[in-house]
Amino acid sequence: MSAPKIITLPQIKAALKNIDVFTDIENGFAAYARGEAVIPPVGEMLFEDPPGELHIKYGYLKSGAYYVVKIASGFPQNFKQGLSTGQGMMLLFDQKTGVVKGVLLDEGYLTEIRTAVAGALAAKYMAPKKIACIGIVGTGLQGKFQLEHLATVTTCRKVIVYGRTPANRAAYPAYFVDTDWEIELTDDVAYLAKNSQLIVTTTPATAPLLQADWINPGTHITAMGSDTIHKIELDPAILGKADIVVVDSLSQSESRGEIYQSVKAGTLNRADVIELGQIINDPELGRQNDTQITVTDLTGVAIQDLMIAKAVFEGVE
Amino acid sequence: MSAPKIITLPQIKAALKNIDVFTDIENGFAAYARGEAVIPPVGEMLFEDPPGELHIKYGYLKSGAYYVVKIASGFPQNFKQGLSTGQGMMLLFDQKTGVVKGVLLDEGYLTEIRTAVAGALAAKYMAPKKIACIGIVGTGLQGKFQLEHLATVTTCRKVIVYGRTPANRAAYPAYFVDTDWEIELTDDVAYLAKNSQLIVTTTPATAPLLQADWINPGTHITAMGSDTIHKIELDPAILGKADIVVVDSLSQSESRGEIYQSVKAGTLNRADVIELGQIINDPELGRQNDTQITVTDLTGVAIQDLMIAKAVFEGVE
Numbered sequence A, B: 001m002s003a004p005k006i007i008t009l010p011q012i013k014a015a016l017k018n019i020d021v022f023t024d025i026e027n028g029f030a031a032y033a034r035g036e037a038v039i040p041p042v043g044e045m046l047f048e049d050p051p052g053e054l055h056i057k058y059g060y061l062k063s064g065a066y067y068v069v070k071i072a073s074g075f076p077q078n079f080k081q082g083l084s085t086g087q088g089m090m091l092l093f094d095q096k097t098g099v100v101k102g103v104l105l106d107e108g109y110l111t112e113i114r115t116a117v118a119g120a121l122a123a124k125y126m127a128p129k130k131i132a133c134i135g136i137v138g139t140g141l142q143g144k145f146q147l148e149h150l151a152t153v154t155t156c157r158k159v160i161v162y163g164r165t166p167a168n169r170a171a172y173p174a175y176f177v178d179t180d181w182e183i184e185l186t187d188d189v190a191y192l193a194k195n196s197q198l199i200v201t202t203t204p205a206t207a208p209l210l211q212a213d214w215i216n217p218g219t220h221i222t223a224m225g226s227d228t229i230h231k232i233e234l235d236p237a238i239l240g241k242a243d244i245v246v247v248d249s250l251s252q253s254e255s256r257g258e259i260y261q262s263v264k265a266g267t268l269n270r271a272d273v274i275e276l277g278q279i280i281n282d283p284e285l286g287r288q289n290d291t292q293i294t295v296t297d298l299t300g301v302a303i304q305d306l307m308i309a310k311a312v313f314e315g316v317e
Helices: A009-016 A021-033 A076-081 A109-126 A141-150 A166-176 A189-194 A236-241 A257-265 A276-281 A302-315 B009-016 B021-033 B076-081 B109-126 B141-150 B166-176 B189-194 B236-241 B257-265 B276-281 B302-315
Strands: A005-007 A043-048 A051-061 A066-074 A086-094 A100-104 A134-137 A158-162 A182-186 A198-201 A220-223 A244-247 A273-275 A294-297 B005-007 B043-048 B051-061 B066-074 B086-094 B100-104 B134-137 B158-162 B182-186 B198-201 B220-223 B244-247 B273-275 B294-297
Touching: A005 A009, A005 A302, A009 A109, A009 A302, A021 A109, A021 A273, A021 A276, A021 A302, A043 B051, A051 A076, A051 A302, A051 B043, A051 B051, A066 A109, A066 A302, A066 B086, A086 A109, A086 A302, A086 B066, A086 B086, A086 B100, A100 A302, A100 B086, A109 A141, A109 A198, A109 A220, A109 A244, A109 A276, A109 A294, A109 A302, A134 A141, A134 A189, A141 A158, A141 A166, A141 A198, A158 A166, A158 A189, A166 A182, A182 A189, A236 A257, A244 A257, A244 A276, A257 A294, A273 A276, B005 B009, B005 B302, B009 B109, B009 B302, B021 B109, B021 B273, B021 B276, B021 B302, B051 B076, B051 B302, B066 B109, B066 B302, B086 B109, B086 B302, B100 B302, B109 B141, B109 B198, B109 B220, B109 B244, B109 B276, B109 B294, B109 B302, B134 B141, B134 B189, B141 B158, B141 B166, B141 B198, B158 B166, B158 B189, B166 B182, B182 B189, B236 B257, B244 B257, B244 B276, B257 B294, B273 B276
Parallel strands: A005 A100, A134 A158, A134 A198, A158 A182, A198 A220, A220 A294, A244 A273, A244 A294, B005 B100, B134 B158, B134 B198, B158 B182, B198 B220, B220 B294, B244 B273, B244 B294
Antiparallel strands: A043 A051, A051 A066, A066 A086, A086 A100, B043 B051, B051 B066, B066 B086, B086 B100
């Protein structure tokens, strides 16, 4: 049996430069919504001291060659040791024999990328045509990656960035030197919400950050921070007043994310939610005009992990 | 961040020669039964073409340094390609940061070993003192590993081995050349059951192999083949007539294994089942005399994976 390919983070970053993961992940969501993937429920484990959480996401495309297992953890206190909060790896196995083919030692990086790509896909299909200003809530790594990836789907280059912590807020623009992004920083999330047509929330908040009466007609919100039963970024009234509510995974939204919270709060009917992949398959299910309010809730799906892991595995020299 | 230790199968096999995994796994079960471990439900995924199944087992000891994720698949048709049915790997992560420490490319081997060790532990605590003959049901790898590991807990060296397939049966003794095992082969499982005081079943059967009226007083049965909702090796009446029924994991027995089947069939009350770790902690809960019938049902627990992965990781040169 041949040894698996062990792929390190520098190799992964180099490979990503030559790969179109956007289209791969778009195709993955589309296949997932057509029922062509097998994606079991997310595995989850919590840690108390220090606090942390682990997600195991796994699955395969029935027509594919591989199955993926993605292990991703979040330990918020890692910064004290100079370590990234997110850690983990992605594994590719032969779907016909179980033999391991690839060990992608991504240290959580590919999870950040595939999440940002999902945000860009949500914007491609759901954002209004005219965007005068983007709003990014959260100044962490994902707050940067989301904006970076939006550049591929919109010509807008004006952004308001909300951050709670002055130092993190002040540090945000450095990531975008030598780009044409015009960045305004704020500590007023209401100001951001009222002045943005495309809002992306990227925080681990456990109480709503965005309130419903701040949201103007013609706004799209992508909420990607909430991926557990406890996290929430949006006032449930926002999903109640939204014209279209989209999710990356209907099954996962039964137990995690904004949709879980809004259904529990009684502001949203599950029957009114559709999957991002359905809209990719039939864009007419998406935004109809520039006055609708739309929300996309991303909890992160193994199909994204499968598509990006396969692309990197096959793209590495 | 330092790179994880990548450990290959030859390195693992070499390390195992210098490690006492028996005591490690014994201690692991004991800690698990004392509530000192966090072990989420088993992750499971099925494949249709070719048929296969995947188990993901993961967890940690609260007082420990690592968390483990164990990926193990079974693809029965692998033999056509000269591959082992079992494949997979074990992963060790820093429990405080999520940083990956060890990638154990065991190709399913450590799962086989820790399963055989659990069988030996079950025999140590539950088998009658006087064993005239051991019965092994199944001639696969686990049928060999179980017998091999029983040599550490009993002085009996007489064994009857049942196999369905003549060629596999005939091939069984070759594994035990240069040992003192006296091996009798049979195609009559009733004969095996009636003449053995310690029976180990190691098959992927989906219909009972052992019938209740074949089981004499003073018999211990360890059933390790059934680890899903569909598999079953023992007539549920056996668990009904058993004096003590032991399981490796009470929580896992709610959805898999012989205990799940017998509770469903109405022959067993869940309240009458105790965990192997409870008996390790208090051996008086185990066998009282040489006339009781006892059953241990092993579904395989992440605590075993954690203990063996840690021992190998720390034992590799």
